[in-house]
Amino acid sequence: KDPLRDDKGWSLERIDADFPCSDRNNWAASHDPSGGTPGRVNSKAGFFSDTIAPWPVFAFPEDSTTLKVCFSEAVDSVSSNHVQLYTVIDGIGEPSSIFFLEEQSCFTLKFNMPFQPDVFYTLSFDPSIQDCAGNIIKRWNSLQFSIPDSIRPGDIIINEILFNPVDDGSDFVEIQNTGNHSVDLSLLRIAHADPLTGIVDDILPFSLEPRLLLPGDFAATTSDNSDLLKRYSIGDIRQLIESSL
Numbered sequence: 001k002d003p004l005r006d007d008k009g010w011s012l013e014r015i016d017a018d019f020p021c022s023d024r025n026n027w028a029a030s031h032d033p034s035g036g037t038p039g040r041v042n043s044k045a046g047f048f049s050d051t052i053a054p055w056p057v058f059a060f061p062e063d064s065t066t067l068k069v070c071f072s073e074a075v076d077s078v079s080s081n082h083v084q085l086y087t088v089i090d091g092i093g094e095p096s097s098i099f100f101l102e103e104q105s106c107f108t109l110k111f112n113m114p115f116q117p118d119v120f121y122t123l124s125f126d127p128s129i130q131d132c133a134g135n136i137i138k139r140w141n142s143l144q145f146s147i148p149d150s151i152r153p154g155d156i157i158i159n160e161i162l163f164n165p166v167d168d169g170s171d172f173v174e175i176q177n178t179g180n181h182s183v184d185l186s187l188l189r190i191a192h193a194d195p196l197t198g199i200v201d202d203i204l205p206f207s208l209e210p211r212l213l214l215p216g217d218f219a220a221t222t223s224d225n226s227d228l229l230k231r232y233s234i235g236d237i238r239q240l241i242e243s244s245l
Helices: 223-230
Strands: 012-014 027-029 056-063 068-071 086-088 097-100 106-110 121-125 141-145 155-160 172-175 189-193 200-205 218-222 240-242
Touching: 056 121, 056 141, 218 223, 223 240
Parallel strands: 218 240
Antiparallel strands: 012 027, 056 068, 068 106, 086 121, 097 106, 121 141, 155 172, 172 218, 189 200
């Protein structure tokens, strides 16, 4: 989080040793002239308080009965570990089990009823779901998902490109799903190609992990989400996807 101290021999220090939760914002680059404080009080030692509420980012069906759900940060795995807090309306109901990965923002829900192709489902969340610091969800209380289909010609269009950003800004590529079914963004590729020969000299996935793009929705991939959030008015921050663009 500090370009002046990135990859130049500065240590990463915990700000508040008494803060009970794992939070990336509770860490900062050392400001000690020597570059670190081994065996001493951290140069950035102070008080940290998490006041940012978590929000659901996306849901992806890993198979016909397993749904991966990712939040903006890890939700509390104790208070949020109750199946009645999650419901897929459209005839599926509550999950039969929940599996949390330690201190990660994603978890999986297992259902008894299978998801059907070409059906769009809505996963709703109980408003009591919270992060480790006790912040309850506020922005969104549901996510849409469906089983992704194969990508057909014309389903996905490149809708906007920034290839020459100002100052130290970040490039981005925006696409839109103009088809009538969901697609997996990790199966899409972006490449540079010679305009005369068509030969590709580099290629990368639009998303580094499986994510859905629903019909009509937009998604923008960039190397730095925070830069785009500073420079532009973003309609839905969940549509920004970091990659090695």
